Amino acid sequence: MALLPLDDLDKHPPLTGWAPFALGFRPFFLAAGVFAVLLMALWLLVLRGSLDLGELPPQVWHGHEMLFGFAVAVIAGFLLTAAQNWTGIPILSGPPLAALFLLWLAGRLGFLVPGLPAELVALVDLAFLPAVALVLAVPILKARQLHNAPFPVLLLVLTAANALVHLQALGWADTAGLGLHLATYVVVTMMVLMGGRVIPSFTDNKLNTRARRWKTIEILAPVATVGALLAALAAPYSLVTALFAAIAAAVHVIRLVGWYTHKFWSVPLLWILHLGYAWIALGFALLALSAAGISTAAVSALHAFTTGGIGVLTLGMMARVSLGHTGRVLEAAPLMTRAFVAINLAALLRVALPLLFPGVYTQSMTAAGLLWMAAFGLFVVVYAPMLLRPRVDGKPG
Template sequence: MSTSPPRIESTRKPTPAVGYAPFALGFRPFFLAAGIYAVLLMGLWLAVLQGGIDLGAWRPSVWHGHEMLFGFAVAVIAGFLLTAAQNWTGLAMPSGRPLAALFLLWLAGRAGFLVPGLPPGLVAAVDLSFLPLLALALALPIHKAKQLHNYPFPVLLLALTAANALVHLEALGWTRASASLGLYLATYAVVMIMVVMGGRVIPSFTDNKLGTRARRWNLIERLLPAATLGALLAALIAPVSPVTALLAAVVAAAHFIRLAGWYTRKFWAVPLLWILHLGYAWIALGFALLALAAAGVGAAALSALHAFTAGGIGVLTLGMMARVSLGHTGRLLEPAPVMTLAFAAVNLAALIRVLLPLLFPAAYAPGMAAAGLLWVAAFGVFVAVYAPMLLRPRVDGKRG
């Protein structure tokens, strides 16, 4: 069964959009909120590092990791899956009031961490309720359409729920050291989502735009998801071990081979393509660094984490939001020129976060500030450029 999704973008010339449509389809509220929250979160994190904000019972690093994953990354995933599933299944996904209610639940989960004095149990209950409902909204049409190859997405959303629970259990004082495990589990679940989804859409988008034909090796395509899952589970169970090092190294090589099959130098002329390929390359690099960390190179552990997060999640999500938003609002797949600068900025931010711990540990503090500002600039540009598109109806008059 082919895993390539149907084309989900439009190339019709834009015409003026009238009115507002913030809840016409899932990508609209969640992509806009993800962009705004990416800027807000990083600004707050830089303030925390300067000692300007007290997070109460939450350790700063736990709060930062939790909100980057369950706030920012989950919002992008929700927007993408609620939109893509409509194309996969041919069935309507939540829109209007149901979508608004789901979005407000995500927003309430974020507010729980920003509004002082709320009971921790209430904060946990609200935050933990979003992902199971999102999984249900996705699973029902997938089950109705009998699309077995799409079942991993609801399952991975439930894995994210379990990871979120581990973080909240420590915050509630019910466990002593489960937050770190929860954050790593969440990171690896998001990596799995990106690996599966990236393997579908990146070569498809490239071929559709350039008229090329990506090379796919059947053995790699069949084994890579399972091998990736195995390497990530090994990293959770035994972060430093020869088995984890070997699995991560093999998986890194397989991902680089996969990337080589998709490669064409033509995509360097198309920012909406090279940003996706670079985003996937960060994931492959993350596994290479994970192999070094598992082999005992201690400094590589933090670099591996940020290759997956600042690199894979940051770069791939920005590129995907930029492309999907254009296609699903009926616009030409040509982003504003300033978005090319945003794509460069988010990659430079990731490069700083990954390389500094390895090569220049003494410059870690100023490097974090520089990377944070570049991140804010990248997602700030996205919000400024895309907010009008996401709030207004499609320019081609279609629904969505």
């Protein structure tokens, strides 16, 4: 059966049955979209003083759930799907996938259900990432694809970052801030690795172009990323960190220049990915300013990485991967183009206003939060039917 454009779906018989656990991207992408909206709604209520979340300080809870709830769901869905393509080995589907998804969900509920022992919450939440790492490592090792081995390893580093947050929740150490920064930097590193693979490839395949990839830059991109982020963890306000972050920013800008073609501006599924990567480059530039002593750049750097890099890239990747793996033509629905604009506006407000006008911090956060909710709400509206129903071409997955 040929791939079906979104506009032509009503010309074909309606799909029968359900397939929410046919492949990893389905439950985790849908849950990420729903959770992104609910999490931001709860956060805005916290900001208004209308909600008390209990044990964790509100900002720690917000950062933890954005990273280990929302971002980790997208990462799990993407890697569980991609690893099957990489290795040709079936990964996880049906009841085992449903069980893994429920483990993620239990971790989210643990912070919201009052009265649960902190030890139990930590145990359940910390179990998810090692489980995903194990599921990925087995086929990767079996297929001898050692170039993909960093992804299970990075999931274990994320587990360590999560543990640092839980240590504070247990009252054993004051390590939540370190854990959240480490988690942010690990997710950024993963996006740099995957972005380097898929963004130029997707662009070339769609537009019949050939992205320029300089060997030196491709080697420097992950090295400069990890070096700058480790320096930021060890000495966030130092000239060494400023230098490393500036180098990383320059490397990522050069990488983007090599991938650039004016043709992608006519394809929303492409420009959203290029802009997402550009937010990461800007994050490093702002990190350099922050390390050099410009204090107002610190918050903006963090949110260039999170709202910008993570928010924009995850929305773009979920949109494209979901179309491809449900047998549809790779064309964004008009509502998704609006969602792509909304998420970039959210990042712009979250990054620019605190940097330029520190006195409007709360207002900028509220406006950005509403745009974030609109973007992921539109994703859920457009993609829920695709993610819950079988592929339109009748293939498994």
